[in-house]
Amino acid sequence: MISSTPFPNPISTRQAKRYCVFLLASVLFLVLTWECLYVYKNSPDIQRSINSLAGRSPAKPFAFVTMLLASSVTADENNQPVQDWYYNATRLLVYRLSHYPETKSKFPVIVMATRGVEDWKVEQLKVDGAIVKVVDPLYAQDVVDNVNDMAVLDTRWSRMFTKLRIFEMYEYERLCFVDSDILPIRNMDEVFDVREQTSAYLSSFELLNKLRRFLDGKRFREDFSAYDLRRKDFYPYVFAAVSDPGSWHDTPPQFQDYFNAGLFVFHPSTAHYKRLMTLARFPKMYDKANMMEQSLLNFAYSSAGEFPWQPLDWTYNGVWTRKSDLAYLKNVHGKLWQEEGSMGYDPDTSSLWWRAFREMDHFYKEHYSISAWQAH
Template identity: 25%
Template sequence: MIFRFRLLFVVVLTALLGITWCIRAATHARPPPYLGSSYRGYNSTAHLPATDHAIATFLTGQAKDDSYFTATRILTHQLLHANSTRCNSNSTTFIVLCSESVPKEQKDTLREDGATVVEVRDVQLNWWIRSGEARWKEQFNKLRVFEMTEYKRILFLDADTLLTGPVDPIFDEPEVATLTPTLIRKGQVKWGESQLPSQWLFAARSDNSLTGQREHPTPPLQAQSFNAGFFLIAPDRQIYEHLVSVMALVGRFNTHTMEQGLLNYVFRREGLMPWRELHWKWSATWPNEQDLEMEVVTLHDQFWKTGPQQLRDLWNAEKGAMLNFHDKRRLAAV
């Protein structure tokens, strides 16, 4: 009887240990490898011009309506065609990263508008990364900019960004001129995370949601966290691999804000690659009239449905200018 009891105990214990090992392996497993070595989708034929700098945005095909597509067209027009805001095309490329779900007709329209459309493979998410909006999972595709080592620097802008002036002079800022050595800080090397590069660059702007939202002062206060709708990087595939390794670790970062939570964790101020603060003039979240008066260059909001009326009127004026520009161009081509 005692022998049977001991045998049963060993069998149960062995089974429990096996189950625990399987759960642990599944929990910390990295996403499956991508076919091929490129971040591009199978149908991506974009030619990336040989410039040192790029400005990139991201478009998903899972939005509830065409609002973000229209916003992407407005941003394209402001960066490439509008006299008061366009970039120097000889030194800066404008890229629209498109997820696999973006319809062909939208990609074709953006190409006709002048954007360099790059179709990217969806970043595979671990099972534990969830949010209230299923479409938000595609926001992780913006991490593909870290793989785009064709460029020395990339400025990422969310599609719902309104320009008040040229933004490409940001590449001349001293904060982005040189890379920073990765720090050595006791207790900041976390279990399960892949090795960091020896040097890096990640610069952003404090999130005004933490310093008054729409009532924030201008110049604004600095915050502990940044908004992931505006950041400037030196692309580095090792950083991308590090981000993927963190995504495989259950509970390692707060998924409420999805990729923003991941980036704020990896580039946390107390970590080994603390994010660098850019000048407040470059970007404002929760923008208000004072930001416009003080000539903040990029204003980030869904102006087609929210924000101060003065800024919504400006966004609608830019939308009209974009549509009028392409109407005239089509007529000229007839």
Template identity: 30%
Template sequence: MSPYWLRAKPTFVALILSCLTFVFLLAPFESPVIDPEYGLLEDVATSSRFAIATFLSANPDENQDDPENTNYYYAATRVLTYQLLHADNTRIRNPLIDFLVLTTKDVPQGQRARLEADGATVVAVEDIPLSWWIKTGVTRWRDQFTKLRLLEMTQYSRVCFLDADTFLTGPLDGVFREPGIEHALPTNLTLTSAIKSDEAPLPASFVFAARSDNDFVGQREHPVPPPSTDTFSAGFWVAAPSQPLFQLLLSVMQHYHRFDPHTMEQSLLNYVFRRDGAMPWTELNWQWSATWPSEADLAAGVRSLHEKLGMKGPPEVLRQMWFKAKAEMHEFYKGRGIEK
């Protein structure tokens, strides 16, 4: 005969399930907080300030193809800074647009000082604490949520974020005049099925625009123009900073697997701004940015190519453009006596 505890196990399981069911039924149901005045945004005004921003963390890249035998992302950040502030064909024209390099506090002081000498406004920020379940096998992604600190910077009406491994072919000033960016969109507060009571209240209006991810439409072989997808790339987006929005993102991060942690902040943003949610993201014109870029994107006039062009793999024509810009950057700073 089997031991008593084995024979009694089904009874104990049933008792526990009954207790849990009883507790669930007695627990008060909380309706989500819906406030049509909460977090309302203002439209862009003639005096509004904007920021184009990128992000640098202190994750070393050990790849032997590293073009400066140092952190590749640091090298890429310098090239992007040069393109946005100094290169004639890609620099910012509008004096109301600042360029920011957001960094983690463990980025070496020497790198931060070099970027400041290059002309960037360097902002070292605190990391965003992560719940235990938010992790990935890619070590260098561990700091990616920190870039969301940009959404706290309410001194800017709109912020355009682009990853440091982005190469520009033209100015980005005009992105702030795109539909869905100058004027804030109303949150669909009537879509109660998409509003969760265990998350922070949704702001009554929002701005979030991005580009569909070409990873899902053929990668390097994607058509030009590429079709729209349900998922956007978090390597290029435009948003209106707001404390209510920032608090919403933090609250979502507290719930186990509310989003897939593998692609980190990209999954979080795609969840909050999902197509069938109360704050669906706006599709930017395809000519602003391309992931998995090709020569066809270049020929079609896409303004920013999101790719590690300093590494092996991308089309050689695009790689040579990046190395040419890097060489021009060094000559530019040498000519001004700020680089040996």
């Protein structure tokens, strides 16, 4: 006689394994489905292919953009003209992106020059092939509520918030900002192939990151009414940059959750410009503006915030370049025209910049009968 029991028969080990496999397969299927939807929604390559098949061209162009500030020193103690090395570096950047075969881009190059840059420099950059946009500079005292809350404030750095004005270039769909002291050594057009982030679609990796940040208590929330905007007004957005490895690093460097603002890809946006200008008022929120606009951008696009940044491959911004990095990098970043050793650059890295400068000088003499050393 079989006795009845109020408890069901226990699940066998084999059945339990089957249930686990089924559950894992279901989760994997859902994740892959979500990823496929995400890729379809956000992949630049797929969207370009769809537009091409449909006979549609992008509504707005892509471009590289750099910034040139008016030089604060134009003559030495003997009243002799001095070289404006940031201008020279800007010309070299334009040359490399517009003319040099190994680094020439299919995208235009914009130089955002502040009012006060000499007219002859503006005209020369146009001859070199750049689109020049002259803007009024943004001084720290015009942006920050209380400059005494800032860690550093000197003549040149006080104008670095001017970089934020590139977010006003609404006629472009996507821009890649490049510091003028960056030297392209390989083509970098693929830097634009980054995801466009929408509010509706997040990758599974980003969803897990959001959950992790929430559980860690690191996520901060913003009151969007402070900008007189709604959260959805900020989408879609793009912001991608290269992790800053620090002066001493391995090759390849380890990822740091802090980016260098010498090169980043973004989507110009009224909402994001307004947000940045609002956040900029309070430097105590972003490390007392210790690194000026870099500190602000790292705060605004923090991985713990509402609009997390996307990492670009480290090869796009060789900040603190080491000799072992050169075989991989697309760009070398640093004031390499300075005396060897003054910023920790080794001779091999510095020689790259000087060789490129001489190549540019030869190119302009041959094509325009103008020397790269020309000074007015």
